[in-house]
Amino acid sequence: MTAAQRLTTLVEHVRAAAGRVCPPERTASLVGEALRAYLPTRDVLTPAQLAGDPDSYTQHILHVEPDGLFSIVALVWLPGQATPIHDHLCWCVVGVVEGVESEVRYRLTERDGRACLVEDGVVENPSGSVCGFAPPGDIHRVRNVGTGTAVSIHVYGADISRVGTSIRRRYDLPAVPALR
Ligand SMILES: [Fe+2]
Numbered sequence: 001m002t003a004a005q006r007l008t009t010l011v012e013h014v015r016a017a018a019g020r021v022c023p024p025e026r027t028a029s030l031v032g033e034a035l036r037a038y039l040p041t042r043d044v045l046t047p048a049q050l051a052g053d054p055d056s057y058t059q060h061i062l063h064v065e066p067d068g069l070f071s072i073v074a075l076v077w078l079p080g081q082a083t084p085i086h087d088h089l090c091w092c093v094v095g096v097v098e099g100v101e102s103e104v105r106y107r108l109t110e111r112d113g114r115a116c117l118v119e120d121g122v123v124e125n126p127s128g129s130v131c132g133f134a135p136p137g138d139i140h141r142v143r144n145v146g147t148g149t150a151v152s153i154h155v156y157g158a159d160i161s162r163v164g165t166s167i168r169r170r171y172d173l174p175a176v177p178a179l180r
Contacts, residue, residue: 003044010038011063011072014155018070024157028091028132031070031155036130039095042151045074052149057081061161068159071166077101077150082143085117085171090157092166093132094125099150101125106139106175117175125152139171 001009013034018027040062042050049060053076063072077099085106094101102124106117117139124145125131144150156166 003041006038007040007044007062007072010034010040011065013038014070014072015065018065018155018157024091024134027157028093028134031091031093032130032132035093035095035153035155039097039128039130040074040153042098044153045076045151049074050076050149050151052076052078052081054078057083057144059165062153064159064161068162069157071156071158071160073154073156073160075152075154077144077152079144079147079149083141083167085139085141085173086167087139087169087171088133088135088156088166089163089168090166091132091134092138092157093130093155095130095153096125096127097151097153098127099144099148100127100146101150101152102143102145103131104141104143106141106171107137108139108171108173111176115173117171117173118178119175120178135168 017030057077060074105120107120
């Protein structure tokens with residue numbers, strides 16, 4: 001199967017999963033099953049796209065559903081590149097195609113009357129792994145912790161070509177240890 005055919009098959013299965021009326025966490029789980037079964041390979045991107053950008057991780061839109069129900073994008077990360085701490089507008093499912101991505105999760109809380117973040121777990125996602133989540137409570141930061149390029153495929157429950165990004169808010173807040 002070529003990369004294009006595999007993407008077409010993924011789109012069909014994501015369409016079936018995302019079209020079911022159910023809570024967003026369940027949608028993310030169903031879309032995750034589709035992504036796990038039909039995870040694209042790195043050749044879904046051109047060599048120029050796979051080269052990355054030294055300034056920042058880059059996003060390439062692979063598919064937007066005509067009615068805006070979901071979008072599929074590829075992100076390319078050079079070693080050490082990371083997102084800001086952020087959360088999302090919509091459900092999101094991620095599959096790592098190449099490399100290792102580390103995800104740090106946070107909980108928003110208040111300490112002495114000030115908003116702050118408490119680290120709430122770290123997950124390392126190697127190539128082939130798929131995970132999904134739905135807001136609220138999805139504050140996190142992703143970083144390429146490997147020595148080579150990382151590539152991941154993201155399915156978002158929104159029209160990314162219209163809104164530009166799936167990020168709802170960035171959190172420039174101090175991170176504090178959890179209270180014992
Ligand atoms: Fe994210």
